Amino acid sequence: MLGLDFSFYNWDLITSYVLKGLYFSIFLTVVATAGGIFFGTLLALMRLSGKKWLDMPAAFYVNGMRSAPLVMVILGFFLLVPFIIGRPIGAELSAIITFIAFEAAYFSEIMRAGIQSIPRGQVFAGQAMGMTYSQNMKLVILPQAFRNMLPVLMTQTIILFQDTSLVYAIGAYDLLKGFETAGKNFGRPEEAYLLAAVVYFVICYALSFMVKRLHTKIAIIR
Amino acid sequence: MANWDWQVFCKDTIDGEVVANCWGSGKDITYLHWMVEAWGWTVAVSLVGLVIALVVGSLVGVMRTLPNSPWLVRFGNAWVELFRNIPLLVQVFLWYFVLPKMIPVMKGFPPFVLVVCALGFFTSARIAEQVRSGIQALPRGQRYAAMAVGFTTFQSYRYVILPMAYRIIFPPLISESMNIFKNSAVAFAVSIPVLAQFYLQAGEETGAQVEMFVGVTALYIVSALAVNRIMTAIEKRLRIPGFVAPGGTGGH
Numbered sequence: 486m487l488g489l490d491f492s493f494y495n496w497d498l499i500t501s502y503v504l505k506g507l508y509f510s511i512f513l514t515v516v517a518t519a520g521g522i523f524f525g526t527l528l529a530l531m532r533l534s535g536k537k538w539l540d541m542p543a544a545f546y547v548n549g550m551r552s553a554p555l556v557m558v559i560l561g562f563f564l565l566v567p568f569i570i571g572r573p574i575g576a577e578l579s580a581i582i583t584f585i586a587f588e589a590a591y592f593s594e595i596m597r598a599g600i601q602s603i604p605r606g607q608v609f610a611g612q613a614m615g616m617t618y619s620q621n622m623k624l625v626i627l628p629q630a631f632r633n634m635l636p637v638l639m640t641q642t643i644i645l646f647q648d649t650s651l652v653y654a655i656g657a658y659d660l661l662k663g664f665e666t667a668g669k670n671f672g673r674p675e676e677a678y679l680l681a682a683v684v685y686f687v688i689c690y691a692l693s694f695m696v697k698r699l700h701t702k703i704a705i706i707r
Numbered sequence: 708m709a710n711w712d713w714q715v716f717c718k719d720t721i722d723g724e725v726v727a728n729c730w731g732s733g734k735d736i737t738y739l740h741w742m743v744e745a746w747g748w749t750v751a752v753s754l755v756g757l758v759i760a761l762v763v764g765s766l767v768g769v770m771r772t773l774p775n776s777p778w779l780v781r782f783g784n785a786w787v788e789l790f791r792n793i794p795l796l797v798q799v800f801l802w803y804f805v806l807p808k809m810i811p812v813m814k815g816f817p818p819f820v821l822v823v824c825a826l827g828f829f830t831s832a833r834i835a836e837q838v839r840s841g842i843q844a845l846p847r848g849q850r851y852a853a854m855a856v857g858f859t860t861f862q863s864y865r866y867v868i869l870p871m872a873y874r875i876i877f878p879p880l881i882s883e884s885m886n887i888f889k890n891s892a893v894a895f896a897v898s899i900p901v902l903a904q905f906y907l908q909a910g911e912e913t914g915a916q917v918e919m920f921v922g923v924t925a926l927y928i929v930s931a932l933a934v935n936r937i938m939t940a941i942e943k944r945l946r947i948p949g950f951v952a953p954g955g956t957g958g959h
Contacts, residue, residue, distance in 0.1 A: 553924050554890070554927055555892075556895065557902075557920075564916050647792075650796045650797060654895075661796065674804060675805045675808045678800045679805050681800075682797045682801055685793050685794055693788075693791075
């Protein structure tokens with residue numbers, strides 16, 4: 486078919502090359518999502534605190550991260566850290582730290598929009614009940630905000646999963662790298678890239694289909 | 708931390724000597740000169756990609772809203788799902804390695820064209836999605852009004868629907884244009900001499916990782932900001948008093 490030959494592709498190849506990469510891609514996605522949501526919430530709270538000394542550095546960090554290309558952040562962190570601390574850190578660890586730091590900026594913007602989507606009356610109601618700031622956030626605002634922004638958060642996670650392929654730049658062994666290595670070893674790089682595309686497509690399409698279903702299910706009817 | 712040495716930008720790329728005018732002449736160029744050239748590549752890849760994305764994205768987006776053409780709608784939806792669910796880097800590899808192997812004519816295409824196609828088609832899916840949502844955000848009465856005055860489908864899109872829809876989706880289009888500048892960095896993976904590629908090579912040659920990183924990142928941020936300013940100015944000019952466009956956020 487069109488000069489392509491997929492006969493090299495079998496279960497043995499999947500277990501010895503692809504799965505390891507797939508695990509790392511998924512691991513990186515999960516860790517970066519969890520870390521990104523945690524630090525993103527902190528950043529969002531800093532930006533919404535109404536205190537200039539908290540808002541300014543958070544805004545600087547978020548806007549800086551959002552205007553730099555992810556590839557540059559990945560490359561920069563990987564190449565600069567050994568330069569600064571004097572010894573190299575592994576590509577995998579470097580990727581994990583970079584992704585958490587980078588995604589925190591994006592998640593914080595989603596959080597901020599989510600928190601701001603809660604009517605002011607909810608905040609006042611919490612205050613009227615005599616709740617402290619943290620009680621109000623934890624018991625009233627954040628649960629509703631999370632529910633509102635869950636679909637956006639999950640879409641961002643799908644984008645994040647796609648973006649993990651960029652760790653290619655520093656040679657970390659992810660799903661794409663797994664296929665690439667297999668393709669090179671079997672002398673069939675083109676077919677391997679095509680299969681990688683199919684696998685990414687199936688995973689991302691299935692996830693975005695689920696997000697769509699979830700969206701209709703959890704929408705708060707007002 | 709090592710001392711910063713900004714003179715590195717004035718060094719000759721071949722013998723490493725500091726050049727007096729910081730620019731070099733002829734083929735004998737400095738790192739600053741080289742970086743500006745890499746910036747030119749970044750701008751070229753991004754702008755051509757953006758044009759492709761806008762044209763294709765608009766066509767596909769309109770296609771998805773056409774009345775009584777279920778197959779065109781399905782094709783448009785499939786287009787968006789296809790290009791949205793494959794990572795950009797993988798798409799770049801598909802255009803650069805796989806398609807030329809499958810389609811012999813494409814073997815003669817220069818890498819620039821292939822990468823620009825990858826970037827443009829990838830972004831076209833996002834723009835198509837915005838065009839569709841912009842058109843569907845319009846009150847249905849607009850379409851009916853166009854039909855009532857006897858417009859053909861083409862005329863109603865040309866004179867009624869699209870002028871309003873584009874104004875609604877202008878804010879997300881701005882962030883998409885900024886995204887394409889950032890996404891163009893991926894072209895380094897197939898050795899297009901964009902800024903990211905310059906950073907890798909120059910950083911390794913000079914050992915001045917920090918300085919090169921600061922220079923390149925600054926140029927990326929300046930480019931994204933410039934696009935933002937220009938597009939916002941266009942948006943202001945096109946704005947119709949009385950209509951407020953809703954805001955939107957983009958991915959990356």
